[in-house]
Amino acid sequence: MSASIRQGNLERRKGLIPAAALAGLLLSGIAQNVLAFGFDDVAKQAEELSQQGYSEPERNLPDELRNLNFAQYEQIQFKRDRDVWSGDGVPFTLSFFHEGMHYDSAIKLHSIDDQGEVHDFAYKPDDFTYGDLKLSDKVKTSTDLGIAGFKVNYALNDNPRKDETMVFLGASYFRVVGKDQVYGVSGRGLAVDTGLSSGEEFPRFKEFWVVKPSKSSQYLTIFALLDSASVTGAYRFVLRPGADTVVDVKSRLYLRRPIEKLGIAPLTSMYLFGPAQPSTELNYRPAIHDSNGLLISDSQNGWTWRALANPAKLMINEQATPRLRGYGLMQRNHDFSAYQDIANRYDLRPSAWVEPQNEWGAGKIELIQIPTPNETNDNIVSMWLPETAPEPGTPLDYDYRFTVTKNESRYADPSLAWVEQTRRSRGEVLKDNLVRESDGSLAFVIDFDGAALSGLGADANISAQASVGDNGELVGSRAEPNPATGGWRVFVKVKRSDNSKPLDIRAYLNKGDQRLSETWYYRLPANG
Numbered sequence: 001m002s003a004s005i006r007q008g009n010l011e012r013r014k015g016l017i018p019a020a021a022l023a024g025l026l027l028s029g030i031a032q033n034v035l036a037f038g039f040d041d042v043a044k045q046a047e048e049l050s051q052q053g054y055s056e057p058e059r060n061l062p063d064e065l066r067n068l069n070f071a072q073y074e075q076i077q078f079k080r081d082r083d084v085w086s087g088d089g090v091p092f093t094l095s096f097f098h099e100g101m102h103y104d105s106a107i108k109l110h111s112i113d114d115q116g117e118v119h120d121f122a123y124k125p126d127d128f129t130y131g132d133l134k135l136s137d138k139v140k141t142s143t144d145l146g147i148a149g150f151k152v153n154y155a156l157n158d159n160p161r162k163d164e165t166m167v168f169l170g171a172s173y174f175r176v177v178g179k180d181q182v183y184g185v186s187g188r189g190l191a192v193d194t195g196l197s198s199g200e201e202f203p204r205f206k207e208f209w210v211v212k213p214s215k216s217s218q219y220l221t222i223f224a225l226l227d228s229a230s231v232t233g234a235y236r237f238v239l240r241p242g243a244d245t246v247v248d249v250k251s252r253l254y255l256r257r258p259i260e261k262l263g264i265a266p267l268t269s270m271y272l273f274g275p276a277q278p279s280t281e282l283n284y285r286p287a288i289h290d291s292n293g294l295l296i297s298d299s300q301n302g303w304t305w306r307a308l309a310n311p312a313k314l315m316i317n318e319q320a321t322p323r324l325r326g327y328g329l330m331q332r333n334h335d336f337s338a339y340q341d342i343a344n345r346y347d348l349r350p351s352a353w354v355e356p357q358n359e360w361g362a363g364k365i366e367l368i369q370i371p372t373p374n375e376t377n378d379n380i381v382s383m384w385l386p387e388t389a390p391e392p393g394t395p396l397d398y399d400y401r402f403t404v405t406k407n408e409s410r411y412a413d414p415s416l417a418w419v420e421q422t423r424r425s426r427g428e429v430l431k432d433n434l435v436r437e438s439d440g441s442l443a444f445v446i447d448f449d450g451a452a453l454s455g456l457g458a459d460a461n462i463s464a465q466a467s468v469g470d471n472g473e474l475v476g477s478r479a480e481p482n483p484a485t486g487g488w489r490v491f492v493k494v495k496r497s498d499n500s501k502p503l504d505i506r507a508y509l510n511k512g513d514q515r516l517s518e519t520w521y522y523r524l525p526a527n528g
Contacts, residue, residue, distance in 0.1 A: 036115070036116025036117070037112050037116050037118055037209065037223075038223075038236075039223065039234060039236045039250060039252075041223075042209070042223045042224070042225055042234035042235070042236070043234035043252045043395075045225055045234070046225055046226070046232040046233050046234040046252065046253075046254050047232070047254050047395070049225070049227060049232045049254075050231070050232040050254035050255070050256050050392075054227070054228070054229045054256065057105035057106075057204065057206065058105060058106075059104045059105050060144060060145075061099055061100070061104040061145075062139055062142075064135050064136060064139050065098075065099060065100040065101070065135075065139060065145075066100070066101070066104060068100050068101050068133075069101070070101065072133060073100045073101040073103075075129075075130060075131025075132065075133050076098040076100060076128055076129070076130055076131070076133070077128065077129050077131070078095040078096050078097070078098075078127055078128055078151075079127055079128065079129060080095065080161060082095075082127045083095050083153060083162075084111070084121070085212060085213075088215075089215050090212070090213045090214065090215055090217065091154060091155065091213060091215070091217055091218075092152055092153065092154055092162075092213050092217065092220045093152075093153045093162055094150050094151065094152060094153070094210065095150065095151040095153060095164075096109075096121075096123075096127065096128075096147045096148075096149070096150050096151075097147065097148040097149040097150065097151070097169050098128050098145070098147075098148060099145050099146060099147075099148045100148070102170075103148040103149065103169065103170055105146075105148075105204075106123065106145065106146020106147055106148060107146070107147055107148065107149065107150075107168075107205065107206060107207060107208060108120075108206065108207040108208070109121040109147050109150060109207075109208050109210070110207075110208065110209045110210070111209070111210050111211075111212050112209055112210070112211045112212065113212050114212065114214070118209065121147065123143070123145055123146045123147050125140055125141050125142065125143065125145070148169060148170075149167065149168050149169030149170065150167075150168055150169075150208070150210075151164050151165075151166070151167050152164075152165050152166040152167070152220060152222075152239060153165060154220075154241045156177070156178065156179045156241055156242075156245075157179060157180065163177075164177075165177060165239070165241045165245065166237075166239055166241075166245075166247070167183075168205060168208065168222075168224075170204075171188070171202040171203065171204045171205075172188050172189030172190055172202070172203050172204055172205050172226055173186050173187070173188055173268070174186065174187050174188070174189070174237075174247075175187070176239075176245050176247055176352075176402070176404050177245060177350065177404060178241065178242060178243055178244050178245035178350060178404050178405065178406075179241075179242065179243045180243075180348065180406075181245075181348055181349065181350045181404065181406060182345050182348045182349055183349070184269065184270075184290035184291065184331060184346075184349030184350060185267055185268065185269040185290050185291050185329045185331075185349070185350070185351070185352040185404075186267070186268045186269070186378070187247075187265070187266070187267060187268075187352065187402055188263075188266040188267070188268060189203060189205060189224070189226050189233065189235060189251070190203045190226060190228075190231065190233065190251075190253070190262070190263065190264070190266070191261075191262075191263030191266040191381070191383050192228060192230055192231065192259055192261065192262065192263065193259065193260055193261050194261060194263055194266070194368060194381055194383070195261070195314070195316050195366075195368050195381075196260065196261060201228055201229060201230055202228070203226050203227065203228035203230075203231060203233070204226070204227060204228065205224045205225065205226055205235070206225055206226070206227045207224070207225040208222060208223065208224050208225075209222070209223040209224075210222050210223075211223075218240060219238050219239060219240045220238075220239045221236065221237070221238050221239075222236070222237040222238075222239065223235065223236050223237075224236075224237065226253075229256065229257075230255065230256050230257050230259050231253055231254065231255050231256060231259065231262075232253070232254045232256070233251055233252060233253040233254065234251065234252045235249065235250065235251050236248075236249070236250040236251075237249055243405075243407075244403055244404065244405040244407065244410075245403070245404050246401060246402070246403050247401070247402040247403075248357070248399075248400075248401055248402075249265070249399065249400050249401070249402055250397075250399045251397070251398050251399065252395050252396065252397050253395065253396040253397075253398070254392075254395055254396075255390060255391070255392040255393075255396070256392060257392060258389060258390075258391055258392065259389060259390070260389055261366075261385060261389075262385065262386060262389065262390060262396075263366070263383030263384070263385060264360070264363075264383060264384045264385070264386070264398045264400075265354045265383065265384055265398065265400050265402070266381060266382070266383035267328070267329045267352055267354070267381070267382050267383070268378045268380065268381050269289075269290045269291040269329045269352075269378060269380040270289060270290045270291070270372070270375060270377065270378050270379055270380060271289040271290070271291060271292065271308040271309065271310055271369070271379065271380050272288040272289060272310055272372060272374065272375045273287065273288055273289070273310060274286070274287035274288070274289050274292055275287065275421060275422060275423040275424065276292070276307045276308075276309070276422040276423065276424050276444075276522065277309050277310060277424060277525075277528065278424065284340060285339060285340050285341050286337075286338060286339065286340060287333075287338055287339050287346065288339070288341070288344075288346065288375050289308065289331070289346065290329075290331060290346065290349050290378075291308060291329040291330055291331050291349075291351070291352075291380060292307065292308055292330070292331060292332060292333065292422075293305050293306055293307050293308055293329075293330050293332060293419070293422075294306040294308065294327070294328070294329055294330070294365070294367050294382055295327065295328050295330050295353075295411060296319055296321065296324075296326075296327045296365050297324075297325040297326045297327065297411075297413075298319075298321040298322065298323060298324050298325055298365075299321075299322055299323040299325065300320070300321070300322045300323075301319065301320075301321075301519070302413070302416075302515075302518065302519070303412065303413055303416060303418075303518035303519065304319065304518060304519045304521055305418065305419040305518050305519065305520050305521065306367060306521045306522070306523075307419070307422040307520070307521075307522045308369065308380055309369055309522075309523065309524075309525045309528065310369070310371065310372060310379065310525075310528075311369050311370075311371055311502075311525035311526065311528055312371060312525055312526060312527040312528050313371060313525075313526060313527075314368075314369075314370055314371065315368075315369040315502060315523065315525055315526075316366065316367070316368050316369075317366075317367060317523060318364045318365060318366040318367070318385070319364060319365050319367075320362075320363075320364045320387075321362070321363055321364055321365055321384070322362050323360075323361075323362070324356055324360055324363065324365070324384060325355070325356075326353055326354060326355040326356070326411065327353075327354055327365050327382065327384065328351055328352050328353035328354060328411065329351065329352055329380065329382055330351035330352075330353075330408055330411075331346075331349050331350060331351050331406075331408075332351070332408050332418075332419070332420065332421075333347070333420075333421065334347050334348070334406050335347060344375075348406075350404040350405055350406050351404065351405055351406070351408050351411075352402065352403070352404050353401075353402070353403045353404075353405065353411050354384075354400050354401070354402055355400060355401045355403070356398075356399070356400050357399040357400050357401055358397060358398070358399045360384065360386070360398060361386065361387065362386075362387040363384050363385050363386045363387050364384070364385050364387065365382060365383070365384055365385075366382065366383055366384075366385055367380075367381075367382050368380070368381040368382070369525070409450070412450065412518070413518070414450075414451055414452070415452055416450065416452055416515070416516065416517050416518050417448040417449060417450040417452045417453045417487065417488065417509060417516055417517035417518070418448065418449060418450050418517065418518050419446055419447070419448060419517075419518065419520050420447040420448065420449040420485070420487060421446070421447045422444060422445075422446050422447075422520070422522065423444070423445040423446075423447075424442070424443070424444055424445075425442075425443045425444075425445060426438045426441075426442065426443060427439045427440065427441030427442060427443040427475060427493040428443070439475070439493075440495065441475040441493040441494060441495050442493070442494055442495070442496070442524070443491060443492065443493045443494075444491075444492045444493075444494075444505065444507075444522065445489060445490070445491055446489070446490040446492065446507060446520050447482060447485065447487055447488075447489050447490075448487050448488045448489070448490065448509055448517050449485060449486070449487035450487070450517075452516055452517070453486065453487050453488055453516070454486065456481070456488070456511070457481060458480070458481055460511060461511055461512050462479050462481075462488060462509055462510070462511055462516065463479060463509070463510050464477040464478055464479040464490045464491070464492070464507055464508075464509060464510075465477075465507065465508050465509070465510050466490075466492045466505070466506065466507040467505075467506050467507075468494050468503060468504065468505050468506075469503055469504035469505075471496060471497050471498055471501050471502070471503045471504075472494050472495055472496040472497050472503040472505075473494065473495050473497075474492070474493075474494055475493035475494055475495055476491075476492075476493045477490065477491060477492045477493070477507065478490070478491050479491075479509060488509060490507055490509065490520075492505060492507050494524075496524065499526070499527060500526050500527060501526050502523050502524055502525055502526050503523070503524040504521070504522075504523050504524075505521070505522045505523075505524060506519055506520065506521050506522075507519075507520045508520060
């Protein structure tokens with residue numbers, strides 16, 4: 001699994017609104033229809049490529065660049081006065097990434113002008129500064145290298161220079177931020193055989209076409225060609241920056257061979273520790289994570305919140321989704337006091353929500369949680385998998401909306417309370433002398449919040465509905481109002497039978513016989 005754990009934290013340094021959905025689709029249609037070059041052209045290339053044998057990308061990176069660590073690689077910066085379109089008065093500009101470290105293959109990058117003509121971007125060594133790196137003149141002047149990836153810049157915040165808003169760098173990874181956000185969770189174009197003992201395959205975006213925006217453009221259109229040993233694909237990204245940045249993704253896949261696990265709209269994030277799983281070492285920071293839960297909405301199970309964990313060993317499980325409405329890796333707490341990290345600002349890291357825009361059919365959401373000793377590894381992966389593994393021969397179309405937001409309440413059923421926080425504790429009993437003693441159980445304290453709980457007092461007939469899997473017993477559960485938040489707090493106490501195996505725990509709130517909250521679901525890791 002080590003190949004699936006990228007240096008995410010290091011690289012990061014450097015509801016469902018019909019009107020908005022309609023606007024996005026209209027914008028996407030405009031971006032497609034007015035161009036002489038468009039999605040169908042990329043799809044034709046992807047289809048033709050799928051009928052050819054796979055060729056590994058050329059890698060000719062000199063050791064001076066290959067052996068850089070991240071701090072060194074970060075010193076190689078594109079000169080901002082060379083930003084593409086910076087003197088044209090348009091709202092978006094582009095900056096490039098240099099090859100180096102494990103970014104050892106170049107992409108092809110083009111622009112499309114307002115006449116639909118395609119123009120190539122060339123790598124120029126003089127476009128970059130190299131800090132205090134002791135690189136040879138041969139490397140710094142070589143024209144044999146290329147562009148490893150690119151940034152999209154836009155005036156999100158009150159800065160004199162446009163802000164980095166979207167990045168494509170490495171395999172099929174992309175990252176997006178909105179106003180007053182910093183990079184956290186990442187998207188990927190596709191995941192292939194993630195978590196299998198046979199090893200994961202990493203498709204890569206090998207070629208991009210970026211449509212030059214007009215001076216009044218509110219969106220940017222990017223086309224991409226994906227390639228790997230098993231699959232090719234055509235992608236269109238329509239980027240709309242804002243307080244919540246939205247990317248409408250259109251994709252068409254062509255399989256070269258049967259794929260056991262075809263991961264659609266994958267998300268990658270990091271969870272080290274937090275109140276649900278406190279640090280085993282003394283640390284002034286109460287939590288370190290880019291996401292603290294997986295939220296799933298589907299036609300059968302309603303809304304499910306899965307608190308994340310950093311397991312002692314690899315942990316993979318899934319939830320069937322007869323019809324997926326949306327899913328996301330979420331950062332539900334944005335209070336600085338919850339993190340106390342001045343340098344990394346985990347409080348500013350957004351949630352990412354994926355919402356299908358065409359019919360995906362039956363499938364399942366898979367959650368992969370990978371052990372990590374530190375915050376430099378992205379150890380959380382989630383994706384949608386079709387119920388039946390697709391076979392080559394028929395193009396596969398998966399369109400979705402990808403949104404980054406710090407306003408997580410927009411992705412919640414207003415008639416249901418949602419999980420605000422999960423905390424782990426020892427189970428206790430209060431003795432007659434008022435001393436609290438352990439009762440040998442493990443307790444979870446879950447705070448629910450939301451408009452559904454507004455004004456409900458202790459006499460409102462609210463109850464906690466809790467259950468556990470086969471590897472344990474439910475010691476007890478109760479619910480009580482939380483006067484500090486206006487919500488309700490649920491206490492769930494469990495005992496596990498075999499500590500070397502995980503234990504599934506679920507809970508939700510009822511008002512009488514009526515469901516009052518989303519389902520809280522936690523898989524207690526083995527030996528954790």
